[in-house]
Amino acid sequence: MPHLTVHVLESELAGRETPLIEALTEAVVAVYGEWARDIVEVRLIGVPAGRWGIGGRPAAGPAPSVTFGIKEGAFHRPDTPEIVARLIAGVTDAIAAVCGERVRPGVSVELVGAPDGRSGIGGVVAA
Structure with missing residues (x-):
């Protein structure tokens, strides 16, 4: 099950939740196919201004950060480099x-x- 956790400044996120969830889901479906749509999970985490630091001080406008969790087996396929590149780009x-x-x-x-x-x-432990 693909899990995407997105950290973004709250001010950047407000009002964009639904379009962002939809766009991220479409990005995964574009790589894996329509079968994946119903299992893509997106978590949007809005970070208040002043609570995201870079270089030892609060960041003025950090870009969103995404952690994309997938089964490790996906990295052992012969097409892994292409899949990884397409997921990151998408x-x-x-x-x-x-x-x-x-x-x-x-x-x-x-x-x-x-x-x-x-x-x-x-x-239950997932296989």
Whole structure:
């Protein structure tokens, strides 16, 4: 199950929640296919101004940061480099489309693989 957690300044997020969720879901579907739509989970975390620091001081306007959790097995496919590149580009495009092109250069996307047996849903270990 793809999980996207997006940290963005609250002032940048307010009023853009639905379009951002939709755009990020479409970015994942564009890579994996329509079957993935119903399992994409997006969490938007609005950070108040002054609570995001870079270089030891509050950041004036940090670009959104995305942690993209997927099964570790996705990194062992022969097409992994292409899949990773498409996911990073698609997620960045989605954020820039909703939040504005000015954020594109700073958008960070980190793909994190969950090994089999190290996550769960509903109290049950997921395979």
